[in-house]
Amino acid sequence: MFETLRPLPQDPILQLMQTFRDDPRPDKVDLGIGVYKDDAGNTPIMTAVQDAERRLLEGETTKSYVGPAGSAGFNNAMAELILGSNNPLIRDRRASVIQTPGGCGALRMAAEFLRLCKPDIKVWVSTPTWANHLPLLGGAGLTIREYPYLNPKTLQVDFGAMLETLEQADPGDVVLLHGCCHNPSGADLSLAQWQDITGLIQRKGLLPFVDMAYQGLGEGLDADAAGLRHLAGEVPEMLVAASCSKNFGLYRERTGALALISATATVNAAATSQLLSVIRSHYSMPPAHGAAIVETILGDDGLRSAWQKELNGMCQRILHLRHAFADSLSSVGDFSFIARQRGMFSFLGVSPEQVGQLRKEHGIYMLDSSRLNVAGLNDLVLPQVAASIREVLVQ
Numbered sequence: 001m002f003e004t005l006r007p008l009p010q011d012p013i014l015q016l017m018q019t020f021r022d023d024p025r026p027d028k029v030d031l032g033i034g035v036y037k038d039d040a041g042n043t044p045i046m047t048a049v050q051d052a053e054r055r056l057l058e059g060e061t062t063k064s065y066v067g068p069a070g071s072a073g074f075n076n077a078m079a080e081l082i083l084g085s086n087n088p089l090i091r092d093r094r095a096s097v098i099q100t101p102g103g104c105g106a107l108r109m110a111a112e113f114l115r116l117c118k119p120d121i122k123v124w125v126s127t128p129t130w131a132n133h134l135p136l137l138g139g140a141g142l143t144i145r146e147y148p149y150l151n152p153k154t155l156q157v158d159f160g161a162m163l164e165t166l167e168q169a170d171p172g173d174v175v176l177l178h179g180c181c182h183n184p185s186g187a188d189l190s191l192a193q194w195q196d197i198t199g200l201i202q203r204k205g206l207l208p209f210v211d212m213a214y215q216g217l218g219e220g221l222d223a224d225a226a227g228l229r230h231l232a233g234e235v236p237e238m239l240v241a242a243s244c245s246k247n248f249g250l251y252r253e254r255t256g257a258l259a260l261i262s263a264t265a266t267v268n269a270a271a272t273s274q275l276l277s278v279i280r281s282h283y284s285m286p287p288a289h290g291a292a293i294v295e296t297i298l299g300d301d302g303l304r305s306a307w308q309k310e311l312n313g314m315c316q317r318i319l320h321l322r323h324a325f326a327d328s329l330s331s332v333g334d335f336s337f338i339a340r341q342r343g344m345f346s347f348l349g350v351s352p353e354q355v356g357q358l359r360k361e362h363g364i365y366m367l368d369s370s371r372l373n374v375a376g377l378n379d380l381v382l383p384q385v386a387a388s389i390r391e392v393l394v395q
């Protein structure tokens with residue numbers, strides 16, 4: 001049976017990661033996959049994570065099963081991180097949070113759950129969106145619709161076009177929004193725009209689904225969640241997929257969470273039981289280690305403040321790199337949008353041929369779409385990268 005299968009190309013982001021690793025040039029620069037890099041070009045283990053792991057190694061007493069929802073301590077801590085401590089949704093038991101294998105696990109389990117609620121459900125995603133949203137949601141059988149988000153000429157949010165298209169959505173349709181640090185564009189909604197979208201969602205009876213993969217890396221933990229929290233406070237139902245890959249640097253530990261908000265505590269208990277049954281039939285229960293690290297950090301004042309300080313340092317460094325990068329390209333065009341955008345990614349706005357030239361002739365790796373990871377830059381390589389881009393652009 002297997003001989004009928006044709007080989008598939010790898011996911012473009014993962015393929016680029018491999019091509020970069022295979023490139024023997026010592027001065028190559030990886031601006032492809034979304035991982036944070038320090039001044040030395042390494043993706044470090046955060047200090048609080050190392051300390052928490054040490055504590056876990058010494059204090060862990062069992063490796064017994066945790067159950068489909070994962071650790072209750074992690075889930076409570078994540079509920080407060082996402083929704084804010086003292087959020088009435090938590091107090092009123094209208095919100096439940098369950099641990100998932102990464103943000104991807106949360107996205108996929110949410111999609112399976114949504115199909116269970118409504119087999120012909122449609123989900124509206126931004127154009128562009130993270131490429132893996134499509135197989136994660138579409139693979140679960142959801143019908144994908146697109147709403148325009150980024151004006152390809154200005155590389156800024158085309159909010160008018162977004163609203164106009166979402167007016168065509170039917171009641172019960174799902175709208176996927178990026179909580180902050182939009183991937184791939186870095187162009188985020190302002191709080192006023194979140195308020196407008198909230199109004200549209202309420203008026204049309206849509207179900208909001210927020211992907212929160214970069215909380216803390218845009219402007220700060222609370223600022224990045226402000227739009228999501230506003231929305232959560234206004235609508236009866238909502239889903240949030242959160243990732244600890246970037247803000248805790250736990251990429252390979254596959255640590256994430258899915259928040260389910262319902263109109264009442266009774267509805268939430270029933271909906272959560274359905275979600276847990278979906279999980280049991282997919283992977284039974286999530287891996288424990290990454291969540292145990294997060295739970296240890298968030299549950300200890302010292303570790304928590306060390307983590308926040310380091311995360312804030314990463315966030316400020318990305319903002320600095322955004323400004324320095326935009327300035328270094330100012331002689332060949334207006335790249336000020338890069339300084340205004342948030343999180344790891346921006347489009348450079350060059351052609352696939354120019355992206356190819358940068359890769360081939362200069363060892364600079366970014367996605368074919370010209371999405372680049374600003375957090376892959378540092379003050380040492382930035383002049384070299386900027387000089388190469390300027391050279392390619394003036395040809």
Ligand code: LMR
Nearest residue numbers: 013032033034130132183
């Ligand atoms: C990215 O967009 O580069 C990251 O989210 C990593 C991934 O899995 O694609």
